[in-house]
Amino acid sequence: MDTAIKFIAFDQLNSALDRISEQLDVWVPVASKDQKRVIQFAPYRPGMTLVLDHQTTLGPKQVVLPQVEALFRFDYRKSADEPSRQKVQLEDPHPPAPTLIFGARPCDVKGFLVLDQVFSAGPFVDGIYAARREQTLFATMVCGQQDSACFCSSVGSGPTDRTGSDLWITPIAAGYVVEALSDRAHPVMAWLQEAATELHVAAAGKVQEEAARQQVGNLAVDQCQQHFLQRFADTNYWQEVAGQCLSCGICTFVCPTCYCFSITDEMKDKHGERIRSWDSCMFFTYTLEASGHNPRPSRLERYRNRVGHKFSYFPEKYQGLIACCGCGRCIRNCPVSIDIRKAVQNLQGQNHACS
Ligand code: SF4
Ligand code: SF4
Known part of the structure; x- marks a missing residue:
């Protein structure tokens, strides 16, 4: 099988994806039709225009953990032998198709490495995930488009972090x-027709060297677990960093590492589905108990929980792994410009250096 380094000229990208999508489901970054400023992953269709020179507004989390999905279907049936009783018949969802996420960034893939700890590393495995x-x-691109929110x-990654990726894409002048x-990755490589020349490989090497030199962000996260606990009861501090919070939940919906979900049963007659849908710990109702008690009733407590989950509780449980990939999406998209770096950096008594 021919799996040498390959080259895709810009004008050949769609025909390469046409060939791959005959074999696999392919998701690519595209601008949404109605709101051109929103870039998100969508199933590839021939002729699509990809947006590969910009981080997506929403990462590819939904490809593996859909925003809404049926975990299983159920039917209530009357028992022929005992008509006074009903039996429940369960139907599993269809098995997933082989899928390629084309044009992800290293931070997108890092997000899945966090989700894996919860859903598939055990001891409890979510079979569907x-x-x-x-x-x-994952066909991941070296990242050369960092902005001030990245x-x-x-947080242990970077523009040339290949961890978790299967194919590595480097944009050069011609493709x-x-x-x-x-x-x-070998079958995908075999479907790409053009071998890279020495000149292509040398140009890619230069792009990667340049990207590897970038130090993206200057947030110090050493000992943030302990510092968070020391700040936990400092209400003035949380008022200062999150007093403006609207509880809108946008930060959680755009976050590659957030995974709160809700389960509901939806039924018509005797047929139904058990639905899992994304939820947000920033919502008042997320922790509202049936008694009316809410252990996190205020916006400050909910924001504090979000910071603590990512920078204290999660690393404590998962061998120091911080549940944040540094993508900056929550910072870019918060309607009142709350910056999670400010909350974390100041935990440690340092001056906030981010605009
Ligand atoms: S920067 Fe914000 S959106 Fe990105 S992973 Fe960290 S908390 Fe989530
Ligand atoms: S996006 Fe901003 S305002 Fe909305 S819940 Fe998150 S921190 Fe609060």
């Missing part, structure tokens, strides 16, 4: 140089 994850390949280098990073 694990099956989709197993079937999903801080991936501060894209593609390398295989895992055995699972």
Whole structure:
């Protein structure tokens, strides 16, 4: 099988994706039709215009953990032997198709490495997530478009972080140089027709060197677990960093590492579905108990929980892994400009250096 380094000229990108999408479900970054400023991953269709020179507004989280999905279907049936009783018949969802996420960024992939700890690393495995994850390949691009909200280098990643990716794409002047990073990538490499020349490979090397030199963000996260606990009861501090919060939940919906969800049963007659849908810990109702008691009734307590979850509780549980990939989406999209870096940096008694 021919799996040498490959090259895709700009004007050949769609025909390459046409060939791949005959074999796999392919998701690509595109601008939404109605709101051109929103870029998100969508199933590839021939002729689509990809947006590869800009971080997406929403990452590819929904490909593996959809915003709304049926976990299973159920039917209530009368028992022929005992008509006074009903039986419940369950139907599993369809098994996932092999899928390629084309044009993700290192921070997008890092987000899945966080989600994996919760859904598929055990001891409790979410079978639906694990099956989709197993079937999903990442063709990730070296990132050269950081903005002032990005801080991936501060949380253990960076523009050339290949961890978790299967193919590595480097944009050069004439197109894209593609390398295989895992055995699972070899069939995709074989569907790409043009081998990269020495000149292409050398140009890609320069792009990667330049990107690797970038230190993206200057947030110090050492000992943030302990500092968070010391700040926990400092209401003035949380008022200062999150007093403006509207509880809108946007920060959680755009976040590659947030995974709060809600479960509901939806029925018509005797048929129904158990639905999982994204939820947000920033909503008042998220922790509202049936008694009327709410352990996190105020916006400040909910924002504090969001910071603590990502920078204190999660690393404490998962061997120091911070549940933030530094993508900056929550910072860019918060309607009142709350900056999670400010909350974390000041936990540690340092001056906030971010605008
Ligand atoms: S908390 Fe913000 S910066 Fe961190 S992963 Fe989530 S959206 Fe990105
Ligand atoms: S996006 Fe901003 S205002 Fe909305 S819930 Fe998050 S921190 Fe609060």
